[in-house]
Amino acid sequence: MKTTILGYPRIGNQRQLKKICESYWAEKTDKNTLLDVGRSIKKDNWILQKESGIDLIPSNDFSFYDQVLDTCLTFGCIPKRYNNLKQGDKLDLYFAMARGLQKNDHDLTAMEMTKWFDTNYHYIVPEFEKEQTFEFFSSKIVDEYKEALALGIKTKPVLIGPVTFLLLGKEKESNFNKIDLLDRLLPVYCEVINALVDLDVEYIQFDEPCLALNLNNAEREAITYVYEKLHAEFPNLKVFLANYFDCYGENLETALKLPVDTLHLDLVRCTSQLDDILESKLFNPKTKLSLGLVDGRNIWKNNFEASLNFISKASQKLIPENIWISSSCSLLHSPHDLDLEHNETNLPAEVKQWLAFAKQKLEEIATLKGLSSNYKAEYLTLFEENKLANLKRSTSSLIHNQAVKSRVGSLNDTHSQRKSNFTNRQQEQKKVLNLPLFPTTTIGSFPQTKDVRSWRLQLKKGTLSQKEYDALIAKETEKTIRFQEEIGIDVLVHGEYERNDMVEYFGEKLNGFAFSSFGWVQSYGTRCVKPPILFGDVSREHPMTVKWSKYAQSLTELPVKGMLTGPVTILQWSFVRNDQPRVITCNQIALAIRDEVIDLEQNGIHIIQIDEPAIREGLPLRKEEWKNYLNWAVKAFRISASGVKDTTQIHTHMCYSEFNDIIENIANMDADVITIETSRSEMELLDAFVDFKYPNEIGPGVYDIHSPRIPSVEEIEHLLIKAKNVLPKEHIWVNPDCGLKTRDWPETKTALINLVKAAKKLRTEVLEIA
Numbered sequence: 052m053k054t055t056i057l058g059y060p061r062i063g064n065q066r067q068l069k070k071i072c073e074s075y076w077a078e079k080t081d082k083n084t085l086l087d088v089g090r091s092i093k094k095d096n097w098i099l100q101k102e103s104g105i106d107l108i109p110s111n112d113f114s115f116y117d118q119v120l121d122t123c124l125t126f127g128c129i130p131k132r133y134n135n136l137k138q139g140d141k142l143d144l145y146f147a148m149a150r151g152l153q154k155n156d157h158d159l160t161a162m163e164m165t166k167w168f169d170t171n172y173h174y175i176v177p178e179f180e181k182e183q184t185f186e187f188f189s190s191k192i193v194d195e196y197k198e199a200l201a202l203g204i205k206t207k208p209v210l211i212g213p214v215t216f217l218l219l220g221k222e223k224e225s226n227f228n229k230i231d232l233l234d235r236l237l238p239v240y241c242e243v244i245n246a247l248v249d250l251d252v253e254y255i256q257f258d259e260p261c262l263a264l265n266l267n268n269a270e271r272e273a274i275t276y277v278y279e280k281l282h283a284e285f286p287n288l289k290v291f292l293a294n295y296f297d298c299y300g301e302n303l304e305t306a307l308k309l310p311v312d313t314l315h316l317d318l319v320r321c322t323s324q325l326d327d328i329l330e331s332k333l334f335n336p337k338t339k340l341s342l343g344l345v346d347g348r349n350i351w352k353n354n355f356e357a358s359l360n361f362i363s364k365a366s367q368k369l370i371p372e373n374i375w376i377s378s379s380c381s382l383l384h385s386p387h388d389l390d391l392e393h394n395e396t397n398l399p400a401e402v403k404q405w406l407a408f409a410k411q412k413l414e415e416i417a418t419l420k421g422l423s424s425n426y427k428a429e430y431l432t433l434f435e436e437n438k439l440a441n442l443k444r445s446t447s448s449l450i451h452n453q454a455v456k457s458r459v460g461s462l463n464d465t466h467s468q469r470k471s472n473f474t475n476r477q478q479e480q481k482k483v484l485n486l487p488l489f490p491t492t493t494i495g496s497f498p499q500t501k502d503v504r505s506w507r508l509q510l511k512k513g514t515l516s517q518k519e520y521d522a523l524i525a526k527e528t529e530k531t532i533r534f535q536e537e538i539g540i541d542v543l544v545h546g547e548y549e550r551n552d553m554v555e556y557f558g559e560k561l562n563g564f565a566f567s568s569f570g571w572v573q574s575y576g577t578r579c580v581k582p583p584i585l586f587g588d589v590s591r592e593h594p595m596t597v598k599w600s601k602y603a604q605s606l607t608e609l610p611v612k613g614m615l616t617g618p619v620t621i622l623q624w625s626f627v628r629n630d631q632p633r634v635i636t637c638n639q640i641a642l643a644i645r646d647e648v649i650d651l652e653q654n655g656i657h658i659i660q661i662d663e664p665a666i667r668e669g670l671p672l673r674k675e676e677w678k679n680y681l682n683w684a685v686k687a688f689r690i691s692a693s694g695v696k697d698t699t700q701i702h703t704h705m706c707y708s709e710f711n712d713i714i715e716n717i718a719n720m721d722a723d724v725i726t727i728e729t730s731r732s733e734m735e736l737l738d739a740f741v742d743f744k745y746p747n748e749i750g751p752g753v754y755d756i757h758s759p760r761i762p763s764v765e766e767i768e769h770l771l772i773k774a775k776n777v778l779p780k781e782h783i784w785v786n787p788d789c790g791l792k793t794r795d796w797p798e799t800k801t802a803l804i805n806l807v808k809a810a811k812k813l814r815t816e817v818l819e820i821a
């Protein structure tokens with residue numbers, strides 16, 4: 052039996068990669084230093100895995116920005132607008148594709164970003180056209196293999212499989228099917244593989260998580276075609292085929308027939324799959340199985356007893372040499388190292404002993420191997436420790452709160468129903484709010500500058516008192532209110548300066564959560580989150596946001612929007628307990644948010660935004676399970692939003708989501724106003740709302756806040772006219788795609804001034820026509 056993992060976190064255990072990349076972008080660091088930091092992270096990761104007892108260590112799981120963007124570069128899939136950069140430095144081209152480039156005589160938009168399956172990780176969306184060609188453009192995968200080899204480690208390079216790569220991409224023209232590009236892409240895959248085989252590569256891991264989705268026949272046939280072809284071309288290459296995040300489902304038959312060396316199973320997400328495979332007539336016992344037993348998506352200690360049961364089941368049909376013990380998916384989605392955590396207040400020792408981060412997961416994988424070996428005796432203490440920790444968790448008094456359980460138990464339909472329907476509410480709200488046509492607003496956060504973050508750090512260290520900290524935040528909030536007044540925004544926000552993150556902040560205020568100090572997980576590029584750890588029943592002890600919203604409202608006559616994170620998003624972006632159904636946990640959060648909404652209303656806040664950017668991401672990968680999820684997710688949002696008067700306007704916000712498949716459910720959330728991300732796709736994401744005749748008000752984003760690029764008045768106006776042509780004008784709001792926290796002030800100022808100008812121009816035009 053051997054151990055492996057599918058990938059390791061690459062941001063560095065102190066977020067070294069984030070810091071160096073951001074410094075490089077700011078032209079404060081040179082390229083060599085950047086490359087050095089990259090090399091040292093890779094080296095540390097490889098050595099750590101080796102020392103932890105991982106037998107087959109991945110390479111090319113490192114990335115300076117995103118693994119899908121890396122794949123685009125590997126195969127020369129570079130949109131034409133970057134052609135002028137192709138002769139220059141490849142890393143600069145790469146970052147231009149990721150972030151856009153507005154410098155010298157360049158003005159290039161970034162490529163689109165979207166969610167990686169059901170995770171909070173965002174990948175860069177490949178762009179394909181009908182005449183798309185491919186070439187072996189970047190040798191990163193080969194270079195990294197050599198880099199590890201030089202350290203004496205023969206790795207398993209990781210490559211996104213060609214079918215998944217194509218399916219993740221976007222057809223930029225409507226007259227072809229991207230899957231038909233396979234004939235042009237596959238020869239280039241062969242070239243890349245050839246280069247690796249020339250270096251004596253034994254294993255290549257092909258990630259094909261599209262196998263967890265509902266595929267059509269053509270797509271399934273593409274899988275067969277690819278792996279038969281690779282087998283014919285490279286009969287000695289060991290193909291490690293990785294599916295994860297769900298079962299193979301109706302793709303299992305296809306997978307079992309493939310001439311691959313190893314099939315990887317995510318046994319965390321899909322526990323039934325091992326039986327299905329072992330009992331299948333199609334299963335070739337010479338095929339190795341990689342048992343994904345250690346959860347790459349959550350932070351609870353593995354249950355060794357349960358894992359050993361899987362291993363022993365597999366051992367009845369397979370010789371030990373044909374069994375891999377592995378992580379369920381890449382550990383990219385896990386925080387680095389629990390050993391760094393020493394803050395007892397945030398992470399009590401009792402909770403800490405239930406957890407395992409990436410480094411600890413390596414140890415768990417090695418221990419599972421030990422426990423399945425002839426040296427089992429040496430590992431029995433670890434087994435007993437694991438059993439005890441899991442037992443303690445299941446019986447801990449920290450977890451249960453009877454009052455919360457009974458409140459959730461007594462929820463009924465009135466809790467998820469506003470007092471009147473939207474049309475009535477809209478009339479009532481018009482009377483009290485008195486907003487112009489095309490009202491302007493922002494999504495909530497304003498620049499989280501280095502200063503703001505350093506105040507929080509100083510507060511944590513004790514070098515700033517709470518009072519001093521609050522005074523600084525108040526000043527920043529006031530500055531932001533004044534700025535919005537000056538430039539003519541209609542519905543203001545307070546700026547969210549008091550928050551480290553839109554989920555972690557609420558976690559900190561709610562009972563039932565613990566926090567890490569260094570548990571960073573990459574969300575996109577250099578941006579990371581520290582998901583709070585939801586271990587017990589959730590309740591709200593005190594109001595969480597009233598103080599700052601009330602303060603901001605006291606500064607101005609204009610309406611200030613209250614700002615909350617919705618229950619589904621808090622659930623989705625936390626590490627959630629796995630001892631009860633998610634719907635129950637979600638309803639607990641929904642009730643806490645509902646109480647907060649009511650408190651805001653009672654304190655004079657008449658517009659309240661409940662962000663639900665993760666509602667789409669939480670969708671199960673297989674359509675069969677959508678209905679159930681959408682029912683409870685939409686209901687949880689409604690529970691949080693329905694405690695208020697008709698005159699109180701509820702907003703929601705979503706970003707990086709495709710809405711086509713779920714638009715009916717989005718409408719069913721019945722928010723008075725929804726703001727969505729649409730600008731990178733040139734309003735394409737609006738189509739779903741138009742086709743469905745979305746009944747409520749809507750603010751399609753007209754400023755791509757994930758890029759430092761500043762949109763011109765004309766560009767914004769162009770997008771607004773697009774919206775005005777397809778939506779009733781009384782329903783349209785004007786706002787950026789998402790919050791401004793990742794932006795700097797100079798670009799924010801110019802962009803928002805342009806945004807207000809564009810809205811005003813449109814108002815005048817409409818009035819002139821009328």
Ligand SMILES: Nc1nc2c(c(=O)[nH]1)N[C@@H](CNc1ccc(C(=O)N[C@@H](CCC(=O)N[C@@H](CCC(=O)N[C@@H](CCC(=O)O)C(=O)O)C(=O)O)C(=O)O)cc1)CN2
Pocket residue numbers: 171499501504505507508550551552553554555574575577578579580581624664792793
């Ligand atoms: N949870 C979550 N998921 C999300 C989003 C989101 O906002 N939150 N937005 C979407 C896009 N994803 C994003 C994810 C992260 C960030 C982001 O800005 N993250 C920050 C960290 C935010 C944070 O937790 N900040 C803390 C800690 C800040 C910090 O790094 N402090 C320094 C010290 C301060 C300094 O001097 O720089 C340190 O600890 O070393 C704070 O403000 O208190 C970053 O990576 O830079 C943005 C978008 C989708 N998913």
Ligand code: MET
Pocket residue numbers: 494495496553614662664704706789790791792
């Ligand atoms: C990822 S959605 C972000 C919403 C939040 N209110 C903000 O403006 O930052």
Ligand SMILES: [Zn+2]
Pocket residue numbers: 494664704705706788789790
């Ligand atoms: Zn957003």
